[in-house]
Structures are given as structure tokens and as C-alpha cells.
Amino acid sequence: MNAISSASAVQTVHVPLGERAYDILIGPGLIARAGAEIASRLKGRKAAVVTDENVAPQYLDVLVASLDAAGIASAEVILPAGEKTKSFEHLITVCDKVLEARVERNDCVIALGGGVIGDLSGFAAGIVRRGVRFVQVPTSLLAQVDSSVGGKTGINSRHGKNLVGVFHQPDLVLADTDVLNTLSEREFRAGYAEVAKYGLIDKPVFFSWLETNWKAVFAGGSARIEAIATSCQAKADVVVADERETGQRALLNLGHTFGHALEAATAYDSRRLVHGEGVSIGMVLAYEFSARMNLASPDDARRVERHLNEVGLPTRMSDIPGELPPAETLMEAIAQDKKVKSGKLTFILTRGIGQSFVADDVPASEVLSFLREKHG
Amino acid sequence: MNAISSASAVQTVHVPLGERAYDILIGPGLIARAGAEIASRLKGRKAAVVTDENVAPQYLDVLVASLDAAGIASAEVILPAGEKTKSFEHLITVCDKVLEARVERNDCVIALGGGVIGDLSGFAAGIVRRGVRFVQVPTSLLAQVDSSVGGKTGINSRHGKNLVGVFHQPDLVLADTDVLNTLSEREFRAGYAEVAKYGLIDKPVFFSWLETNWKAVFAGGSARIEAIATSCQAKADVVVADERETGQRALLNLGHTFGHALEAATAYDSRRLVHGEGVSIGMVLAYEFSARMNLASPDDARRVERHLNEVGLPTRMSDIPGELPPAETLMEAIAQDKKVKSGKLTFILTRGIGQSFVADDVPASEVLSFLREKHG
Numbered sequence: 001m002n003a004i005s006s007a008s009a010v011q012t013v014h015v016p017l018g019e020r021a022y023d024i025l026i027g028p029g030l031i032a033r034a035g036a037e038i039a040s041r042l043k044g045r046k047a048a049v050v051t052d053e054n055v056a057p058q059y060l061d062v063l064v065a066s067l068d069a070a071g072i073a074s075a076e077v078i079l080p081a082g083e084k085t086k087s088f089e090h091l092i093t094v095c096d097k098v099l100e101a102r103v104e105r106n107d108c109v110i111a112l113g114g115g116v117i118g119d120l121s122g123f124a125a126g127i128v129r130r131g132v133r134f135v136q137v138p139t140s141l142l143a144q145v146d147s148s149v150g151g152k153t154g155i156n157s158r159h160g161k162n163l164v165g166v167f168h169q170p171d172l173v174l175a176d177t178d179v180l181n182t183l184s185e186r187e188f189r190a191g192y193a194e195v196a197k198y199g200l201i202d203k204p205v206f207f208s209w210l211e212t213n214w215k216a217v218f219a220g221g222s223a224r225i226e227a228i229a230t231s232c233q234a235k236a237d238v239v240v241a242d243e244r245e246t247g248q249r250a251l252l253n254l255g256h257t258f259g260h261a262l263e264a265a266t267a268y269d270s271r272r273l274v275h276g277e278g279v280s281i282g283m284v285l286a287y288e289f290s291a292r293m294n295l296a297s298p299d300d301a302r303r304v305e306r307h308l309n310e311v312g313l314p315t316r317m318s319d320i321p322g323e324l325p326p327a328e329t330l331m332e333a334i335a336q337d338k339k340v341k342s343g344k345l346t347f348i349l350t351r352g353i354g355q356s357f358v359a360d361d362v363p364a365s366e367v368l369s370f371l372r373e374k375h376g
Numbered sequence: 377m378n379a380i381s382s383a384s385a386v387q388t389v390h391v392p393l394g395e396r397a398y399d400i401l402i403g404p405g406l407i408a409r410a411g412a413e414i415a416s417r418l419k420g421r422k423a424a425v426v427t428d429e430n431v432a433p434q435y436l437d438v439l440v441a442s443l444d445a446a447g448i449a450s451a452e453v454i455l456p457a458g459e460k461t462k463s464f465e466h467l468i469t470v471c472d473k474v475l476e477a478r479v480e481r482n483d484c485v486i487a488l489g490g491g492v493i494g495d496l497s498g499f500a501a502g503i504v505r506r507g508v509r510f511v512q513v514p515t516s517l518l519a520q521v522d523s524s525v526g527g528k529t530g531i532n533s534r535h536g537k538n539l540v541g542v543f544h545q546p547d548l549v550l551a552d553t554d555v556l557n558t559l560s561e562r563e564f565r566a567g568y569a570e571v572a573k574y575g576l577i578d579k580p581v582f583f584s585w586l587e588t589n590w591k592a593v594f595a596g597g598s599a600r601i602e603a604i605a606t607s608c609q610a611k612a613d614v615v616v617a618d619e620r621e622t623g624q625r626a627l628l629n630l631g632h633t634f635g636h637a638l639e640a641a642t643a644y645d646s647r648r649l650v651h652g653e654g655v656s657i658g659m660v661l662a663y664e665f666s667a668r669m670n671l672a673s674p675d676d677a678r679r680v681e682r683h684l685n686e687v688g689l690p691t692r693m694s695d696i697p698g699e700l701p702p703a704e705t706l707m708e709a710i711a712q713d714k715k716v717k718s719g720k721l722t723f724i725l726t727r728g729i730g731q732s733f734v735a736d737d738v739p740a741s742e743v744l745s746f747l748r749e750k751h752g
Contacts, residue, residue, distance in 0.1 A: 092464050160475075163475055163505060165503060167506055244507075
């Protein structure tokens with residue numbers, strides 16, 4: 001593919017957040033163009049690139065060369081890969097490196113990696129000097145369609161996932177779709193769960209389109225760019241309506257309350273369960289629980305499960321290898337999840353495909369007996 | 377003083393920051409009324425009180441009793457006193473305690489203490505669950521007139537003071553003026569430096585009033601409440617105009633660039649120099665440097681020094697006990713200070729009493745030779 005066709009294949013999603021507005025560029029060859037794209041948008045000429053040990057050997061040189069070519073001096077921080085990196089310990093390392101590199105308010109932190117690197121370095125960018133610029137270069141499908149859009153950053157605590165962080169919007173997101181070709185099938189599928197989620201929240205036509213076109217999305221090319229752009233646009237729409245998550249933004253948590261509990265129950269062991277797989281099972285559970293509460297038809301739950309199964313995602317708790325803790329333990333994880341207000345459980349439930357809504361008074365007893373039933 | 381006269385003596389400064397608007401109450405007896413004031417404003421009924429080992433024995437029981445009486449359950453975190461507490465280590469402790477207490481987004485963190493406790497626990501409140509409510513109960517004059525107003529929070533780094541933090545506005549500030557009666561002369565004077573600062577920034581009439589009435593302010597009573605309310609209002613005006621410090625808010629740093637460098641030079645050793653004393657010397661230096669640059673009359677610098685001397689504040693580098701590092705070292709601290717943009721030095725200079733302005737192109741060479749001269 002030559003440079004001209006690369007550039008013309010790029011789609012742009014604009015996120016109109018007033019003085020925090022930014023663009024998401026989606027398409028091939030964007031890492032090699034990162035320096036030019038950043039230099040044309042930001043005033044600063046210093047950057048701290050944060051990445052992990054898996055991603056660094058593949059893309060760090062190309063990124064740094066493109067920054068150099070654009071006159072942007074960069075420092076590098078290479079962290080261990082994996083969810084455990086979202087800790088205070090690594091946050092301190094990143095903050096220290098960013099300060100050492102004398103990154104000032106108009107300079108930037110660049111996250112080159114998946115959701116873990118994005119969440120951690122976005123948090124560091126949000127707190128060093130009370131906020132420096134932030135550029136995301138997401139290298140997983142999950143990060144391209146979810147964690148790099150919306151400004152949520154954070155780390156995990158022993159009390160649960162993402163319990164410490166800030167809202168800090170990026171100034172630019174470069175979703176280079178070439179990098180997705182090197183992902184494992186399993187990792188691509190996990191990201192696809194979040195793509196399907198946007199259909200299930202409020203885009204029934206997009207969900208139908210995915211049912212028909214998912215093989216083309218997996219194969220790459222324009223269908224994949226289309227699916228990613230539609231997902232980013234869907235998330236951007238929700239974020240713009242509710243930047244600080246006081247209401248409708250919670251819709252993005254469809255499947256996540258159950259999913260987070262399952263991730264906690266498997267001690268964030270990626271050999272057993274990765275985030276997108278937890279969301280896949282969680283979405284099916286949310287549709288089934290909605291059917292149980294007579295909100296939606298059981299047919300919808302079956303349709304969701306059928307599609308996710310077809311692409312190869314797990315859809316039941318029993319699909320997770322190894323023993324799960326009892327339903328009561330899952331319930332405790334749910335209660336400590338951050339989507340709790342004054343003791344009542346907030347869940348994203350649904351009235352059908354693309355008809356999800358925020359329910360903030362779900363009885364804990366119903367959830368527990370549902371979990372007991374599904375667990376067995 | 378009875379309850380009715382207490383209540384009627386309270387002044388309120390409203391900080392109109394849109395959806396982040398809040399009130400500062402200033403007057404006697406407010407700690408004993410904290411529970412009622414909080415309960416009438418916030419929805420949550422849980423609180424985590426953060427304080428230090430010096431303040432806890434004096435006021436923690438009264439505060440907790442008033443929370444209890446208002447139906448607010450509270451957990452307590454008692455930290456070591458002193459600037460060294462503004463560290464990642466103690467931030468982690470506070471975040472963990474707040475999560476353990478299951479403080480949710482509508483619940484609050486209460487800072488009971490001086491600026492160190494306020495800055496640290498405000499930072500924790502800003503990042504736990506990406507932001508919970510925050511109430512300040514400042515127990516030093518410095519905290520009442522400065523650090524409890526404006527939403528800046530943070531900790532220190534080995535690279536400098538306040539280099540890591542967030543903007544997180546309080547929901548309520550309760551400045552109980554009774555607590556000031558137990559401060560040492562030295563601590564009260566240090567806070568007074570920030571009171572005088574508001575006159576020197578843009579309130580020449582207030583500065584003249586202080587020259588005449590400072591003894592009454594030190595003695596307590598209505599002159600003191602008046603001075604604190606005027607200071608809070610002055611700071612609030614600047615913050616409202618420029619919440620995120622993109623421009624005019626930097627005026628609040630009058631005396632602080634030199635002051636921070638002196639604090640760093642004395643390794644934050646409060647036996648040698650406390651923050652307000654650094655600001656006092658720093659303001660005199662800023663007026664003298666402005667005179668040297670032919671911006672202001674040397675008479676203004678002498679008038680500032682005379683008043684600060686009269687109340688017992690240090691005004692010269694030679695007033696600091698012990699050896700200072702060479703001017704070059706002070707200069708390095710200034711260059712790493714956060715008020716640096718693209719390598720140029722930003723200073724608050726002045727054209728006279730109450731005529732301060734932001735100068736963002738001050739030549740480093742001039743500052744260095746000025747420091748060499750003053751150092752000797």
C-alpha cells in the first residue's frame with residue numbers, strides 16, 4: 001500500500017468536547033505518521049513515550065523516528081506487560097520519568113500500547129503538573145474502540161479495578177489499523193466484544209451489520225476500519241452527552257459489572273480470562289438477567305449468545321477454565337464495584353437488541369439468586 | 377460567646393464556578409457545626425476524615441461528634457505532620473483508607489488540618505473513584521486564606537514541590553477562626569504573608585488597611601475575620617477568572633517562585649523556613665527585582681519590606697538561619713519550577729503596590745545576577 005492510498009484510507013472521528021475537543025484518526029500507517037500529526041496539533045516539542053515490553057520491540061523505533069523527524073524530542077518508559085502494571089508503583093515510575101524528561105504543560109505523554117498502558121499513562125498525564133497533553137496510540141482492538149476514547153484513566157487497587165484515576169481527555173488518538181494484523185485471534189476477538197457492545201447498547205442496525213459482516217471485520221481492510229470508526233463514534237456520542245459519568249455514560253458498562261466480577265474472581269489471570277471475554281459473558285448475563293426480570297425476550301439473549309459464540313467468544317461462566325469462587329463471592333465483588341450509589345445496585349439492563357438502559361435500583365437478592373443459578 | 381452570636385459572626389464567600397460552585401464559611405465555632413453544614417449540602421452520609429498527629433488531639437473528637445450528630449458515619453486517617461507527608465507513600469495510604477471506608481462519589485473526604493493535609497487529601501479525593509466530594513476544614517491561617525481556596529491539590533516529587541496533583545474543587549470550606557487562637561506567633565505570621573500578598577497583587581487599599589490594622593488582625597475578632605474573608609474573596613475572584621491556571625491565575629504566585637526556590641534550598645526544613653516566610657522574602661525580592669528592571673519604584677519595595685518586617689516576618693535571604701546554597705543552585709530550582717513555558721522564565725513582577733502582573737519572558741541571566749547580588 002503506498003503513502004497516498006494510506007492517507008486516503010484514514011477515517012476521522014471528531015469528539016466535540018469544547019475546549020477539550022480532539023480527533024481520533026483510524027487507518028493504516030498512522031504510527032509512522034505520528035510525529036507529523038502531533039506536531040501539527042500540539043505546541044510542545046517534548047514527549048515521553050510510555051509502552052510495554054511486548055509492544056516496544058514492534059513499534060517503538062518507528063514511533064520515535066517519526067517524532068524525531070517532526071522535531072519532537074522523546075524519552076521512553078518501557079513497563080512490564082499485563083494488568084498488574086496498572087498499579088501505584090508503576091504510576092510513580094511514569095510520573096518520575098515524565099518529570100525527568102522536563103515535559104511541560106504543552107508537551108505530551110504518548111501511550112503506545114493497549115488499555116493497560118493507555119489507562120496508566122493517561123493517569124500520569126492527568127496528574128503531572130496537574131495535567132500535560134496526552135496522545136494515545138492504541139495497539140489493540142480493545143484499546144482502539146474503547147479505552148482510548150473518553151478520557152477515563154486509572155489504576156487498580158486491592159479493593160477493585162480502576163478505583164483510582166482521573167478524567168483526562170487525550171488531545172489526539174492515532175488508531176493504526178495495521179498493528180491489528182499482528183494480534184492473536186484471541187486478542188482480536190476480545191476487542192470485538194466491545195465492538196458488538198455498541199450495537200447492543202443502542203445501535204441495532206450496527207449489530208445486524210456485524211452479524212452479517214463479522215468475517216470481513218476479522219479479515220481486515222475497509223470493513224474493519226468501518227467497524228472501528230462506528231465504535232469510536234458511538235462511544236464519543238455517549239461521552240459527549242455525559243463526560244463525567246453522572247448518568248447515561250454508564251451505558252458503556254453494559255456487560256461490565258458481571259465482567260469485572262469475573263475478572264476479579266479469576267485474579268486477573270489472562271490465561272483464564274481477558275477483559276473482553278469477561279464483557280462477552282457479562283453481556284449475555286445482562287441480556288439473560290433482563291429476560292428473567294421480564295424486561296426483554298429470552299430470544300434476544302439467545303441471539304446475542306449465538307453471535308458471540310459464532311465469532312469464538314466465551315458466553316457462559318462455565319466457559320472459563322478452572323474453578324470459580326461461589327456466587328456469594330462474585331456478589332461481593334459487584335457490591336464493591338464503583339457503580340454503586342448509596343448501597344443500591346446499578347446495572348445496565350435491556351429491553352432488546354440495541355435497547356439498553358441504566359437501572360439503578362436492581363435488588364441484590366435477585367442478582368444473587370440469578371448468579372447461583374448460572375454458576376452451577 | 378454564645379451560639380447565636382457565633383452564627384451571626386460567620387461570613388460567607390461564594391465561589392461561583394458553575395456546577396463546581398461552593399461556599400467558604402469564615403467565623404468562630406464552625407468545627408462543632410461541621411456535621412450540620414455538610415449534611416445540609418451533600419447527599420452522601422459517609423466521610424473519611426484526614427488529619428495529622430498535631431491537629432487530631434485538638435479537634436478530631438469535636439469534628440467526629442458533629443458528624444455523628446448529623447448522621448454521617450466517618451473513618452479517620454491520622455498522618456505524620458509536616459511537608460514530607462505530601463508524598464506518594466501517604467497518598468496511597470489515604471486512597472486505600474477512603475476505599476476501605478467505602479466512600480462513594482457523593483460521600484466526602486474531609487481535610488482537617490493545614491495546607492499539607494488539604495493538598496494531600498484533596499488529591500486523594502480527586503482520584504478515588506475519579507473524584508469524590510471534598511470538604512476542607514483548614515486549621516492554619518495559611519490554609520484558610522490560600523490552600524483551601526481554588527482547587528489546587530498535590531504532592532511533592534524529588535523534582536520539586538507540588539509537581540504531581542489535580543484540580544479538584546472543594547464542595548465546602550469551613551474556616552473556623554477559633555482554631556487560630558492556638559497557633560504559634562510564627563505560624564500565624566507565616567499565614568499573614570499570604571494575606572498581605574492579596575493586597576500586593578491588586579488590592580492597594582487592602583494593603584494600606586493592613587498597614588494600619590495588622591495588630592487587630594493578629595489579636596483576633598472581627599478584624600481577623602474581615603482580613604480572612606477579604607483574602608478568600610480575592611483568591612476566589614482570581615480562580616473564577618482562570619480556574620485551570622492558563623493565564624491570570626499565575627498572579628497568585630507573587631513571591632512564590634523565589635519562595636519555592638528558598639524552600640528547596642533549605643530542604644523544606646521548617647526549623648529554618650516555612651512556606652509563608654519563603655513567600656515573604658520572595659515578595660520583597662519580586663518588588664526589588666521589579667525595581668531593578670525599572671518597572672517599579674524602589675520605594676515600593678522598601679514599603680513592602682517595612683510592613684512585613686514590622687509584623688515580624690523575614691524579608692531577606694540573610695534572615696534565614698544557616699548556610700544557603702549558591703545563587704546558581706537557587707536558579708536551577710527556579711528553572712525546574714512548574715511556572716516555566718518552553719524554556720522561558722515566568723515571574724510575577726509589579727509596577728507598584730497592588731499592581732502585579734505576569735511577565736513570561738524574564739531573562740534568566742538577569743535573575744541570576746540579581747540573586748548573586750542579594751545572596752552575598
